[in-house]
Amino acid sequence: MTAPVLEKPVTEPSAPLVEESPARPAVTPARRRFLQGAWVVSLLAALVLGFVGYLFTLSHVQERHYQSSAYKTFKDQLARAVAPTGSADDGDPVALLDIPAIGLHQTVVVEGTTGRDLMRGPGHRRDTALPGQGGVAVVFGRGATFGAPFAELSKLRVGDRIEATTGQGKYTYTVNVYGDGDHPITDPARNRLVLVTGDSDWIPGSTVMIGARLEGDPDQNPGGRPVTVAYDKALAADKGALATLQLWSLGLLGAVVGALLLARYWRPSAVYLSLAPVVGALIWAVYENAAALLPNLY
Known part of the structure; x- marks a missing residue:
C-alpha cells in the first residue's frame, strides 16, 4: 500500500496592500469666497505697499534721472546763451540753485509748480520773476518724495547764502526772514527770493517759507508771465x-x-x-x- 499524498491547501495570492489616500475635503462655497477675498485683499495690500515703496525710493531715482538730463540741457543752453529768461514751457529747466547750508548743489529748477512739475525738481512759480530779476521770485520744492530737494529747508538760518544761475547770470541771496502758511513773509525789499515747502515729511498740512534778499542790482524782468492755475498753488493736488x-x-x-x-x-x-x-x-x-x-x- 502506498501512503496517501497529502495535498497542500491551495491559497489564493494575497492582493498587494494599497494605501487609500484620504479624500480631499470639498471646498465649500463659503471657503471659496473667503479665499477669493483673501487673494484680493493681499493683492491690494501689495499694491499699497508698492506705492509707498515707489514714493520713498523709486520716485527719488526718477527725479535724479530727470535732473541729470535737465542739467546737461540747461548747461548747453547757458553755453549757447539761449536759456529762457521769460516765460517757459512747464517742466523746462530755467535756473540752477545752490544752497550749501542744506547740501543742495547745482539743482535744476523747472518751470511750473504743479505736482507733475515738482516731480522733476524744485519749481519756479510761473507768475513770478526768475531768480536775479527785479521783483519777487518764488520757488517750490518737495520735502519728502521725488528727491526731496527742500527736505532740510527749515534748517536755513539768517545769513545763509543762496546762489542762483539763470540765462542772465549768477546771483546771490541772503536769508533774512521766515514765514509759514499762517504767517506769510513780509519784507519791504523789492528784489527777493522766497522758497516754499511742506511743513512735514509726512502729509503736510501747511507750508514753510524762507525769504532771502538779492545782493546787488537785479537784471531786467521781461514780464508778460502767465497767470497761475489752481494746481500751481502750495499743497494743491493735480485733480486732472x-x-x-x-x-x-x-x-x-x-x-x-x-x-x-x-x-x-x-x-x-x-x-x-x-x-x-x-x-x-x-x-x-x-x-x-x-x-x-x-x-x-x-
Whole structure:
C-alpha cells in the first residue's frame, strides 16, 4: 500500500496592500469666497505697499534721472546763451540753485509748480520773476518724495547764502526772514527770493517759507508771465490726474486678467515672464498718477 499524498491547501495570492489616500475635503462655497477675498485683499495690500515703496525710493531715482538730463540741457543752453529768461514751457529747466547750508548743489529748477512739475525738481512759480530779476521770485520744492530737494529747508538760518544761475547770470541771496502758511513773509525789499515747502515729511498740512534778499542790482524782468492755475498753488493736488489714473488702472487690470487667461492655455512661466515688463510699466504709470493726486509739496 502506498501512503496517501497529502495535498497542500491551495491559497489564493494575497492582493498587494494599497494605501487609500484620504479624500480631499470639498471646498465649500463659503471657503471659496473667503479665499477669493483673501487673494484680493493681499493683492491690494501689495499694491499699497508698492506705492509707498515707489514714493520713498523709486520716485527719488526718477527725479535724479530727470535732473541729470535737465542739467546737461540747461548747461548747453547757458553755453549757447539761449536759456529762457521769460516765460517757459512747464517742466523746462530755467535756473540752477545752490544752497550749501542744506547740501543742495547745482539743482535744476523747472518751470511750473504743479505736482507733475515738482516731480522733476524744485519749481519756479510761473507768475513770478526768475531768480536775479527785479521783483519777487518764488520757488517750490518737495520735502519728502521725488528727491526731496527742500527736505532740510527749515534748517536755513539768517545769513545763509543762496546762489542762483539763470540765462542772465549768477546771483546771490541772503536769508533774512521766515514765514509759514499762517504767517506769510513780509519784507519791504523789492528784489527777493522766497522758497516754499511742506511743513512735514509726512502729509503736510501747511507750508514753510524762507525769504532771502538779492545782493546787488537785479537784471531786467521781461514780464508778460502767465497767470497761475489752481494746481500751481502750495499743497494743491493735480485733480486732472484722476482721469488718467483711472485709465492706467483699467489697463493694469486688463493686463493682469489677460495674463491669467493666457496661463490656462500656454506655459504659465512663459506667459508671466513675457507680460511682466508690461505689467511693471503699467504699475509705474498708476503710481505716478496717484502721486500727482498728493499735495504738490509732499
